Every structure is written in C-alpha cells, then in structure tokens.
Amino acid sequence: MPTAQPTVLLVDDEADIVDVYALAFSEDYDVLKAYGGEEALQKVSDADVVLLDRRMPGLSGQEVLSTIRERGSEVRVAMVTAVDPDFDIAEMPFDAYLTKPVEEAELRETVDGLLTLADYDEQVRERFAIAEKMAALEAEKSRSELAESEEYQGLSERAAELDARTSETVGEMDPEAFEQAVTGITEIEDE
Known part of the structure; x- marks a missing residue:
C-alpha cells in the first residue's frame, strides 16, 4: 500500500470556494484544483477523491461525473453543490452528495469516509x-x-x-x- 498522502481534486467554477476547500485539506492531503469541468477531467486520473460542483458553466459537474464513470475510473466523487437534491440524483453515479454551504468538518469527514470506502468491496x-x-x-x-x-x-x-x-x-x-x-x-x- 502506498505511503503517499491521498490526493483530493477540488472542482468549482468559483475560485474562492476552491481556495477555501484547499485550506481544509492542504495539511493532510495532496490537493489539486480545477476551476471548470474540462480542467477537472485533465486532472482526475491523479485523484483519489473528487469534490465536484454540480452546476458550472461549460461542462457541468454532472457531465464531468458521467465522463469519469464512462472512463471506468474508480475515483470516489462527492457532489458539493447548492442544488437541492431531486429524484434525478437516483441515476447519478456519485458517492456522496453535500448541499452548500458545507462546513470544513463535514468536508473532511466525507473525504475520509470515501477514502475508507475505497478499500471495501464494490x-x-x-x-x-x-x-x-x-x-x-x-x-x-x-x-x-x-x-x-x-x-x-x-x-x-x-x-x-x-x-x-x-x-x-x-x-x-x-x-x-x-x-x-x-x-x-x-x-x-x-x-
């Protein structure tokens, strides 16, 4: 098992949000930042967990998530969004859904939980x-x-x-x- 710190990819079109999230993780994780969907797809192969905004201009979080799964990636993805959940989430292949605003403790707990789950049976x-x-x-x-x-x-x-x-x-x-x-x-x- 590698001894490297886990890598968290933070994806949001609002740079301030990405920077705040990065502060929460920078001490215990390697942090990658993406300010849009295309940039996220370029970096996702280096991540263990992705915190992904659902609504972004251009390539939406939902489209990014679909592309990640189509590629067969096993990366754990948490949608972190201001969009209240509706029945459409039933078919979305994410691992966790957090509605903004999200406290730092909840973000860390979610990432820690998703990293733990990565070790378990499908x-x-x-x-x-x-x-x-x-x-x-x-x-x-x-x-x-x-x-x-x-x-x-x-x-x-x-x-x-x-x-x-x-x-x-x-x-x-x-x-x-x-x-x-x-x-x-x-x-x-x-x-």
Whole structure:
C-alpha cells in the first residue's frame, strides 16, 4: 500500500470556494484544483477523491461525473453543490452528495469516509452511494412523494438486494472495517 498522502481534486467554477476547500485539506492531503469541468477531467486520473460542483458553466459537474464513470475510473466523487437534491440524483453515479454551504468538518469527514470506502468491496461502496441518494431525497421530499416515486422505490429495492448479498460476504472482510462501513451507512439513513 502506498505511503503517499491521498490526493483530493477540488472542482468549482468559483475560485474562492476552491481556495477555501484547499485550506481544509492542504495539511493532510495532496490537493489539486480545477476551476471548470474540462480542467477537472485533465486532472482526475491523479485523484483519489473528487469534490465536484454540480452546476458550472461549460461542462457541468454532472457531465464531468458521467465522463469519469464512462472512463471506468474508480475515483470516489462527492457532489458539493447548492442544488437541492431531486429524484434525478437516483441515476447519478456519485458517492456522496453535500448541499452548500458545507462546513470544513463535514468536508473532511466525507473525504475520509470515501477514502475508507475505497478499500471495501464494490457492493458496500454501491450500498453507501444508494444510502446517500436516499438520505438526500428523504431530506427534501415528503413520505407520499417518496412512496409514489419509481426512482426511490428502485433505490430501496437495490439497497435490500445489496444488504442481502453483503451479509454473505461479511466473513471475508476485516471485521473492524466492515463495522465502520455499516456505521456510516446507518448514520446516513438515520438523518
């Protein structure tokens, strides 16, 4: 396992935001900065985690995310945006969704969590991403809207499938690492 510091790519069209985020990470992480989507795509291969603004002129964060996944990159991506979540996030392949303004502690916790998840089985990572999507929707939508949404029901069904499959692989994982992953998922669902 490499001993180098993890690399965080900060992507936002507002330079002040990128600079503030960089201060939060510069001591414990290597930091890359991008002020737009094209620049982000040039630097993403050097990153372990990406904090990505959703709305940017030119290439949007959503388009950047799609391109990253089309390339087959395993980089963990957190959308950090002023856009309140809606049902369209159900199909977006991000790992975490944070709504601005975001405190430094929450940013660091998210990045640390995504770095930890990078060590886990793909099923656990997918389950974490689904929990993030469900939590974001639950914070914005009423119970009746959630009950009527095919997208939300699809997320719930996939979560149940992954929970069943993950329970079969628990014995193969480091017990402490698995406990941390489950705790993170449970905390998100309880919010």
